[in-house]
Amino acid sequence: MxxxxxxxxxxxxxxxxxxxxxxxxxxxxxxxxxxxxxxxxxxxxxxxxxxxxxxxxxxxxxxxxxxxxxxxxxxxxxxxxxxxxxxxxxxxxxxxxxxxxxxxxxNPNQVLLSLKKIIDNKRLVAEKTTTAYQQQFRNLFMALNSNPDYNEWMDIYKKLVYWELEMEKSDSPEMREVLQTQKQEANTEFFKFVSKHYAGWVHPKSSESPIMSHSLFQFKVLPHVEKGVPTFFILLDNLRIDQWKAIQPIFGESFRILEEDSFYSILPTATQYSRNAIFSGLMPIDIEKQFPQQWKNDDEEGGKNLYEEEFFRAQLKRLRKDNLKFSYTKVLNYQAGQDLVANVHNLLNNDLNIIVYNFVDMLSHARTEMEVLKELASDEISYRSITASWFEHSPLHAALKKIADKKINLILATDHGSVRVKTPYKVIGDKQTTTNLRYKHGRNLNYEAKEVLAFRDPKEAGLPVPTVNSSFIFARGDGFLCYPNNYNYYVNYYRNTFQHGGVSLEEMIIPVIRMTTKGA
Missing domain, CATH: 3.40.50.2300 (Response regulator)
Structure with missing residues (x-):
């Protein structure tokens, strides 16, 4: 042959x-x-x-x-x-x-090299990738066991994402399995790290806390807003670092990437908490104090993210930046996306344009409910692929291409990530207990202490107290919280779905990317 x-x-x-x-x-x-x-x-x-x-x-x-x-x-x-x-x-x-x-x-060797590059490229790349990861494995293992701080954790997670993407080139299921095991070990150690330090980040006695949802605008966005050059802040809901990496080449066609950074989502890593914290510049407990009419707890009726523009206006006032001319656009459906494409040139007159785009979160929820999407996004590789395919053909991409010849600054971020859940944890609670899969709050919660991060007093985590004696619990790693009744049905229904709200590298360490147009 x-x-x-x-x-x-x-x-x-x-x-x-x-x-x-x-x-x-x-x-x-x-x-x-x-x-x-x-x-x-x-x-x-x-x-x-x-x-x-x-x-x-x-x-x-x-x-x-x-x-x-x-x-x-x-x-x-x-x-x-x-x-x-x-x-x-x-x-x-x-x-x-x-x-x-x-x-x-x-000469013959030139031809041979060209043929090898074309025919053997995949095999050679796969072999080199596997060898390179084997060499890096020990370094990652040592980093995990050297008591990393929050900056080092961001670095560890980025390296794991890098190798996960590299492993797509490898046809070695054994090495992919080794990487997945190392990722699980990393999440186990990360859970311990967050359990130990999170309350201190929320109530810092020194400056040693990471940039989190509520400090994102103050430190990562507003310092880059300059008069005369419109800044577009795009919040792409529920975007993990590996998904950013999947859409990065598409952004790279029109924009020059100046800084690839990350920050920490607050807990719960869920939209109504983390996104409201981003726009208000406050932890949820303080949002509730300052905006008692607007804040809604999980179990209350009404939309939970209806006041982001109002929250942001108040943050600008508090930071003495209320002279900025800004716009706020939320895209929840295809028609709103088309309106953005039609209107995007008008936004060039503002200092700051906020665009909240909801596709990835909708994909995550729809994937749980729809069998066809479970097939299309069956694992992390296909989840990344479907995100890239959507973005390439999305109204958001079309709108950005329309202004890519103008001098603009672009900051892309998200509110939280998601994790593919595999391990069910039993939780018992009364009728007032919330139904979320990655976090719950309620009274008299019964659970295995080692499976969750628990705050008996929500104020320790910067969270409102929904009812007297309510406590919050957050699932670790790839766990999801199930009630004992109909236990097997829910376990089978939700296993291998992408969820958010708990403590994992994928949900908490999330991208913030600064770009400018190539002509700038």
Whole structure:
């Protein structure tokens, strides 16, 4: 069985006899033809792995041959061999989707290298990825066991995300499993870390606390808002760091990335808490004190995120920035997205434009409810893929492309991430206990202490006290909280769904990215 089948097309094929022999000794099967017409007919009838084609041939040129071969099979890699590399020729060749090009005279090793790059690329990358991770495994293990602080935890999580994305190139299920185990260990240690330090972050006695939801605008957004250059702050709901990495290349087409950073979502890592904290610049307990009419607890009727613009206006006033001219746009459905596309140029007159976009959160919830989406986003890889596909074709991307030729600043952030839940934890509570899967509050909650982070006094966590004697609990790692009644049904229904509200790297360490337009 040959390594690959090669078609080599050149009107001076006799002079290449030694090169063809060299490739055959390396295990390739080579078919030699002298003109483009025969090559096109041959490709129609025979499976070919790579075509090597000379650019200057009588009758039909290499580029014309290339175009016809692509019509027969779009996926066939074609290497153009040319005497010159004039700019026009290269533009035409790249436009015609060549895979590689070689300049005459070519030597056998050049051809071999090109073939290896095309045919063996996936296998070589997979092997190198696996080897590189094996070398890094010990470093990550040592970092986990060296009592990391909150900055080091952000670094550890980014490295784990990096290797998770790299492992997509590997076909080694064993190494993927090793990485998943290391990620679980990291989440176990992270849970202990958050349990020990979270109350201190909420009530800091020194400056040693990370940037969290309620301090995001003060430290990561407003310092970059400048008069005369509109800043767009986009909050893409429920976006994990790995999902940002999936859409980063699409942003990179129009924008220059100045800073890739992360911050910590407050607990619960749920929209009504974390997003209200972002826009108000306050912890939920203080939002409730300052806006008693607007704040709603989980069990109260009414929308929980209806007053973000009002909260933000008050934050600007408190920070003495209320001279900023800002707009606030929330996109909850496709029509609102189309309105954003139509209206985006009008926003260039403001100092700051806030756009809250809800797609990823809707995807997460719809995936839980709809069987077809469970198939489409069955794991982290497909969840990233569907996020990238959505963003590329979304009204948000269309709106940003419309203003990408203007001098603007762009800050992308989120309110919380999500985690794929796998481990059920039993919780018993009275009728007033909330139904959330990753956190609950209520009176007389019964649970295994090691499975949750518990605050018997919600004020310790910067949270309102919904009813007298209410306590809050947050699930650890990939756990989800189930009641004993109908236990098996709920376990099977919710296992492997993406949820948020609890304590995990995926939910709490989230992206904030600063960009500018490429012309700026």
């Amino acid at each position: 040959p390594l690959a089948r090669i078609l080599w097309v050149d009107d001076e094929i006799e002079s290449l006899h030694s090169q063809i022999l060299f490739l055959e000794t390396k295990g390739y099967e080579v078919k030699a033809l002298t003109n483009g017409f025969d090559a096109i007919d041959f490709v129609k009838e025979n499976p070919i792995d790579v075509v090597l084609v000379d650019e200057t041939m009588p009758g039909i040129t290499g580029l014309e041959t290339l175009a016809k071969i692509k019509e027969v099979n779009q996926q066939t890699p074609v290497v153009l061999i040319t005497k010159n590399e004039t700019e026009n020729l290269m533009d035409d060749a790249i436009g015609s989707q060549i895979t590689d090009y070689l300049i005459k005279p070519v």
